[in-house]
Amino acid sequence: MSGVHARGVRRFHFARDVEEALSLLAAYEGRGALLAGGVDLLRSLRVDIEGLIDITRIGLSYTKEARGGLAIGGTTTLTSILESRAAREYGGGILADLLHRVAVPPLRNMATLGGALVSAHPWADIPTALVALGAEVRWQGEKEGRVPVEELYQGPFRGLFRQAVAIEVLLPPWDGAFAYEKVGRTGYDIALLNACCGVGVEGGRIAWARVAVGARPDRGERLPWAEEALIGQRPSQTLWQEVQDLVAKRIEVGDDRRASGAWRREVAGVLVERALARASGRAGM
Amino acid sequence: MKLLFELNGVPQYLDVEPGERLLRLLRRLGMKSVKEGCGTGDCGACTVLVDGRAVRSCLMVAPQVQGRRVLTLEGLGSVDDPHPLQQAFLDAGAVQCGFCTPGMILVAYELLQGNDDPSPEDVRKAIAGNLCRCTGYVKIADAVLLAARWKQEGKWR
Numbered sequence A: 001m002s003g004v005h006a007r008g009v010r011r012f013h014f015a016r017d018v019e020e021a022l023s024l025l026a027a028y029e030g031r032g033a034l035l036a037g038g039v040d041l042l043r044s045l046r047v048d049i050e051g052l053i054d055i056t057r058i059g060l061s062y063t064k065e066a067r068g069g070l071a072i073g074g075t076t077t078l079t080s081i082l083e084s085r086a087a088r089e090y091g092g093g094i095l096a097d098l099l100h101r102v103a104v105p106p107l108r109n110m111a112t113l114g115g116a117l118v119s120a121h122p123w124a125d126i127p128t129a130l131v132a133l134g135a136e137v138r139w140q141g142e143k144e145g146r147v148p149v150e151e152l153y154q155g156p157f158r159g160l161f162r163q164a165v166a167i168e169v170l171l172p173p174w175d176g177a178f179a180y181e182k183v184g185r186t187g188y189d190i191a192l193l194n195a196c197c198g199v200g201v202e203g204g205r206i207a208w209a210r211v212a213v214g215a216r217p218d219r220g221e222r223l224p225w226a227e228e229a230l231i232g233q234r235p236s237q238t239l240w241q242e243v244q245d246l247v248a249k250r251i252e253v254g255d256d257r258r259a260s261g262a263w264r265r266e267v268a269g270v271l272v273e274r275a276l277a278r279a280s281g282r283a284g285m
Numbered sequence B: 001m002k003l004l005f006e007l008n009g010v011p012q013y014l015d016v017e018p019g020e021r022l023l024r025l026l027r028r029l030g031m032k033s034v035k036e037g038c039g040t041g042d043c044g045a046c047t048v049l050v051d052g053r054a055v056r057s058c059l060m061v062a063p064q065v066q067g068r069r070v071l072t073l074e075g076l077g078s079v080d081d082p083h084p085l086q087q088a089f090l091d092a093g094a095v096q097c098g099f100c101t102p103g104m105i106l107v108a109y110e111l112l113q114g115n116d117d118p119s120p121e122d123v124r125k126a127i128a129g130n131l132c133r134c135t136g137y138v139k140i141a142d143a144v145l146l147a148a149r150w151k152q153e154g155k156w157r
């Protein structure tokens, strides 16, 4: 059981803006932490953390349309994304599909998109979807930058967000639809495996395809060879099954205490097949 | 540090340690309906509403409710004057040991605030994160559906 009291914490700040959050963070020299929903941070707070810097009241909570896609503020709660009109239509309804599978309502009332992006547990749902969707994150630290989430996760991103704020997540427009699949022991348990797939069609043939699988047990990654196998083909149940077999043959999976690699290999194909079938249905194929 | 917030409709202005969990503060203020089951966000026994939304008070520190409205079961009804949801839990036989009950009632309250006519599936999804070791959940779901019916009939507050 975690302590009822975060013993090391000596001060709590409501940052007024990003600049103040960053200067407070710098002043603590590693003994301060940015606090968003707190679901992850306070669940197992490091004992050396002395200062909590709340960033939920600096105007970074919004979901809006941006250049045909979406821009979602770093401290937007998962519930408020679910309730936003702009998010409803995006990617054939992928955000509702995804977020309804993340934890349960009271935790979604607390957890933020930025917190999910940064905590990025290998089994987590949101990173797999962000990678599949080609999301980018805009961040601000000593410098400012914008980076695809897929690229971010290949580098030392935890170090970056010890000195920077995730300002906004940008989701690009897609002419087509996505679907999210997750399997856990119960509806509420974390994923044993998850998958996010998207497809778009032009002139009866698949023009683009995105396939990402997570909790392998490693964090969600795209399977470019599965995407290549789809592009240029005519959408059909037979094609989804061919890709299912291909995924089961080629995907890199491993064992952990939750599931065996052999089980994951088998199930990865099934989840990809289901996600493709649902995504194509939503895209009106 | 100084903390100003509203607890069950009553303004509170008091000193808290910046690292004090909200769960512990609320119990210290006499709100014993707020239980610690797990302390890690998994069980829902510590659920309270902050500005009308259900949250896990074990995963919050007290300063996070600065300027907010907090509702615990004590603010919903009492033994002498139970809220319709509390009465529905009694009538449906949805309470055994009672440890999960405050959290169950508060997530149900949040659900019914936004949805007068929930399906059994909606109810199951709303309470999915609140663990009960006694009832098997069937009567809890029945109680929430009963309360929803009362709400539609105007028996609500």
Ligand SMILES: Cc1cc2nc3c(=O)[nH]c(=O)nc-3n(C[C@H](O)[C@H](O)[C@H](O)COP(=O)(O)OP(=O)(O)OC[C@H]3O[C@@H](n4cnc5c(N)ncnc54)[C@H](O)[C@@H]3O)c2cc1C
Binding pocket: A033, A034, A035, A036, A037, A038, A039, A040, A041, A042, A043, A055, A074, A075, A101, A102, A103, A104, A107, A110, A111, A112, A113, A114, A115, A116, A117, A118, A119, A123, A124, A125, A126, A161, A164, A165, A166, A167, A188, A189, A190, A191, B040, B041, B042
């Ligand atoms: C009981 C339980 C069940 C869960 N179930 C699921 C599940 O089913 N699926 C799933 O994917 N996840 C699940 N999670 C994990 C949860 O979704 C994530 O931990 C959550 O999204 C974190 O968001 P937060 O806002 O609470 O982050 P916080 O706890 O506030 O922060 C997490 C980390 O990110 C940093 N941070 C936060 N925001 C920013 C920002 N804008 N810029 C820079 N750094 C930042 C913090 O400093 C901290 O290091 C579960 C967690 C719990 C406790």
Ligand code: FES
Binding pocket: B035, B036, B037, B038, B039, B040, B041, B042, B043, B044, B045, B046, B047, B056, B057, B058, B059
């Ligand atoms: S005590 Fe908070 S969720 Fe269990």
Ligand code: FES
Binding pocket: B094, B095, B096, B097, B098, B099, B100, B101, B131, B132, B133, B134, B135
């Ligand atoms: S009634 Fe005992 S835990 Fe639910």
